[in-house]
Amino acid sequence: MKHIIILGDGMADWSSASLGHRTLLQHACTPNMDKLARMGRTGRLITVAEGFHPGSEVANMSVMGYDLPKVYEGRGPLEAASIGVELKPGDMAMRCNIICIEGDILKNHSAGHITTEEADVLVKYLQEHLGNERVTFYTGVQYRHLLVIKGGDKNLDCTPPHDVPLQPFRPLMVKANASEAQDTADLLNHLIWKSQELLKNHPINLKRVAEGKDPANSIWPWSPGYRPQMEPLAQMYPSIQKGSVISAVDLINGIGVYAGLRRIDVEGATGLYDTNYENKVRAALEALKDEDFVYLHIEASDEAGHEGNFDLKQLTIENLDKRVVGPIYEAVKDWDEPVSIAVLPDHPTPCELRTHTSEAVPFLIYYPGIEPDGVQTFDEEACKDGIYGVMKENEFMNEFMK
Numbered sequence: 001m002k003h004i005i006i007l008g009d010g011m012a013d014w015s016s017a018s019l020g021h022r023t024l025l026q027h028a029c030t031p032n033m034d035k036l037a038r039m040g041r042t043g044r045l046i047t048v049a050e051g052f053h054p055g056s057e058v059a060n061m062s063v064m065g066y067d068l069p070k071v072y073e074g075r076g077p078l079e080a081a082s083i084g085v086e087l088k089p090g091d092m093a094m095r096c097n098i099i100c101i102e103g104d105i106l107k108n109h110s111a112g113h114i115t116t117e118e119a120d121v122l123v124k125y126l127q128e129h130l131g132n133e134r135v136t137f138y139t140g141v142q143y144r145h146l147l148v149i150k151g152g153d154k155n156l157d158c159t160p161p162h163d164v165p166l167q168p169f170r171p172l173m174v175k176a177n178a179s180e181a182q183d184t185a186d187l188l189n190h191l192i193w194k195s196q197e198l199l200k201n202h203p204i205n206l207k208r209v210a211e212g213k214d215p216a217n218s219i220w221p222w223s224p225g226y227r228p229q230m231e232p233l234a235q236m237y238p239s240i241q242k243g244s245v246i247s248a249v250d251l252i253n254g255i256g257v258y259a260g261l262r263r264i265d266v267e268g269a270t271g272l273y274d275t276n277y278e279n280k281v282r283a284a285l286e287a288l289k290d291e292d293f294v295y296l297h298i299e300a301s302d303e304a305g306h307e308g309n310f311d312l313k314q315l316t317i318e319n320l321d322k323r324v325v326g327p328i329y330e331a332v333k334d335w336d337e338p339v340s341i342a343v344l345p346d347h348p349t350p351c352e353l354r355t356h357t358s359e360a361v362p363f364l365i366y367y368p369g370i371e372p373d374g375v376q377t378f379d380e381e382a383c384k385d386g387i388y389g390v391m392k393e394n395e396f397m398n399e400f401m402k
Contacts, residue, residue: 001239001367002339003401004284004294004328007063008320009056009249010302010349012361012380013313024310024351025362025379028317032326033343033364033378040341040366042375043388045396047347047361054356055160055223056302057251059346064259064295065236065397074154074225078254079146082263083138087227092152092184094221095251096137096145097161098122100214101196106169109161109306110143112214113272118204119143122216129198130191140250142271147221149188153181156188158222162306163355174221188221195219232260233293236394237401243293246283248275252297261295262287271299273316277323285331288339298324305349313351333368340367342400343378360390365400 011025019027047059049068057075058068076093080086087093098119100107111119120139127137138146157175164172173192176185196218199205205215233240245256248269256263266283268276275298284296298320304313325343332339344363347356362383373387388399 002288002292002337003239003342004288004296004332004339005063005342005344005400006320006325006328007060007295007297008301008317008343008345009297009299010305010347010356011317011320011345012348012359013305014348014350014352016310016352018310023380024314024317026377026381028314028321030317030321030378032321032329034376036325036329036341036343036366037364037375037378037382039372040364040370041373041388042362042364042378042383042386044360044383044386044390045344045363046390046392048358049393053160054347054358056249056346056356057223057255059356060252060255060297062393063344063346063396064233064255065394066230067393071228071230072225073228075223075251076146076148077225077227078258079140079144079250080138080148080254081257082250082252082254083140083146085138085146085148087148090151092149092154092224092226094147094149094158094188094224096147097220097222098143098145098216099161099218099220100216101169101218104168104170106161106164106167106172106220107214108165109220110303111216112208114143114208114216116142118208119145119216121204122199122202125202126195126198126219130194135187135191141248143216144250146250147191147219149184152187152224153178153184154224154226155181156185156224158224160222160355161220165306165354169218191221192219228258230258234260237397239401240293242291243295244284244287244291245295245297246280246287247295247297247299249297249299252295256295261293262291272303273300273312273319275300277319281324281327281331284328288332296324301345302349305351306354308351308354310351329366338368340365340400362386363388363396
């Protein structure tokens with residue numbers, strides 16, 4: 001049997017009075033996910049291990065069955081793996097957002113969703129003026145980039161920028177959690193201040209402001225770590241001999257690299273509501289013909305949640321249902337070798353809160369011949385009655401792959 005996980009990043013949400021005290025999954029039109037829930041089995045999954053921040057790296061590694069306390073090293077090393085940066089002993093990697101600062105306020109974590117082409121110019125400019133034997137900037141995708149500090153100490157208190165929109169940024173700058181990390185904290189804060197000086201009047205930003213767009217006028221480094229020691233999925237689950245990861249997000253691709261999955265780049269994949277769903281589906285189906293496992297990650301709902309945009313998030317959920325889940329099911333339902341399909345979010349990103357939370361997320365598992373559990377719809381409330389109950393750690397992956 002082949003296996004595909006369809007991961008709607010941040011798709012889960014809170015109930016809202018504006019939606020008749022329903023969640024967006026309950027409110028949206030999702031006939032294909034509901035159909036698979038009726039034909040399959042459901043439950044809920046705790047994706048954020050106790051003591052961990054509800055980041056996408058934590059949640060997606062948990063979905064794959066990794067023991068977070070043993071392998072977690074932060075986002076930075078995962079971004080490095082995706083970009084192709086080989087971390088050496090002593091190298092500390094950090095996710096490095098390009099953000100928008102307005103006065104003393106962190107206006108948004110994405111610099112108004114700057115394009116990769118614009119960001120690449122800015123990152124190379126920062127490397128030219130701030131890079132040295134110890135400090136290196138690497139271009140990633142859109143607002144998501146990489147900073148590597150040789151000899152850096154990861155014992156730092158760093159605030160994820162998507163957690164603090166519209167808050168004063170100065171109190172949120174990097175702090176050392178131990179005296180030996182103070183030098184690293186001082187260096188990072190120096191780089192933040194210098195980046196603001198350098199980027200303020202850069203032609204890219206002058207043009208963006210003239211066009212009514214948010215300027216990309218500061219870096220924001222966070223989630224430090226060293227190279228993780230992750231066991232390939234093929235060693236954890238013998239039925240996975242070959243597998244692929246498909247995502248527009250370097251973080252997820254980096255997890256896939258360390259998990260031993262083949263990275264598939266898809267033309268038109270943006271990580272936003274306008275991503276090329278059809279190309280992602282084609283790539284997933286083509287991979288499944290020759291491989292055992294595909295991890296198909298769709299970022300759009302998470303970004304809409306961070307924007308607090310209910311209408312946009314509903315659109316992304318309905319697009320996932322209509323343009324991904326439905327076509328994949330229709331394509332594989334008559335294959336000679338059966339395909340097991342799982343659909344789930346990694347974590348909630350409530351529009352009301354505009355950041356991630358740690359609640360258990362709904363999931364469904366369907367394959368030909370599975371005995372249904374009686375749940376009729378796919379949403380946070382319905383899946384509470386699912387036969388799998390509440391799973392944690394590697395229980396979901398063990399059940400899915402057995």
